[in-house]
Amino acid sequence: MKKVIYALVLPLVVVSGLVFANREMKNETSKKSTPKPLSAAEMKAEREKWEATPEGIKYKKWEASPEGKKVFAGEAKIRKYISAFTNMEAVVTALSLPPGSRLGFGVMARINGDDYILSFGPEKSDGNFFNFNNEFQQLHSLKVNDKIIIRSHSVSHAPKYLYPIVSGDYVERDNKIIYKRAPHKGGC
Template sequence: MKKVMYTLMLSLVVLGGLVLSFAPFTEGSDANPEVKNETAKKPIQKRLSAAEIDIEMKKWEATPAGIQYKKWEASPAGKKVDAAEIKIWKHIKNYTNMEGVVTSLSLPPGSKLGLGVMVKIKDENYIVTFDAQKSQLEPLHSLKVNDKIIIKSHNVSHAPKYAYPILSCGYLERDGKVIFKRIPRKGGC
């Protein structure tokens, strides 16, 4: 009797193993990880050449948003923002100190730039934004109007919605004390 039970159990194990080993190869089965990975892979987008970038830019400029942007860029308001950017471009490019004075602790009405202040640098007003983590907020909230500060930034941008260039602050100092230093995000940018 023991031999019969042993033989039956062994045959069930062998048959079960065979059935399970062939199951992933059935059509429509999600058990085969190789098939799943092949379909899940996204094609890698190649970088555009300079000529392709120019073509895409011309396409965008022909859209209503592109036409509106070009009109703003040629308007007195757009030219004023561009001139303000040019005044600090050398500092942005070289990531050097810019002396400024805090003129407002709030951003223009309707802005959606997050935490920021208005700062006057070289007789021009700028929106200064902070990509701050929670641990960095308290020192930033200690800023007051008319505080003299030193700013470093790698990036200046503009948008038709705003009458001022937008500086992304990388470093801010007040009275020789570092108030803010941008912490790079993990995994890139």
């Protein structure tokens, strides 16, 4: 009888210990995973600290250079279309991105007289080197001088590139949608 009681109590003790330990771990991780957001003054101090680094100095020089000013002017030119997610007429000027770019698949396009990098992101493979699960299949049919309609949620820049980088979210050619970015899964 004593052995039966021990046999019943022992698993109960082990299980309750595991539950208690798991609860403690969850409390610890939740405390660690919620960093306090920086105040405006702290953000400004961090930015000033970064600007004093060699990379920050290099960026500030690029920003003040004619190339940097040209990129920022190009961004400003299409900002209203980006913020409203409205149509922009574009002409494809090149089927590849500048040499050395690491933006994934994209094309060069002229919008309102300025050149832009139209980037769609990396091409995804299903694991087999020769078999791409290619969401960009219809984009590969684009040709130089094709007139397209694009919409985007963002435009960015990098000192490495001489052109603003437009994220391609929607592309239409001859009134047919040839690309529409799938919505992000699980969140904003």
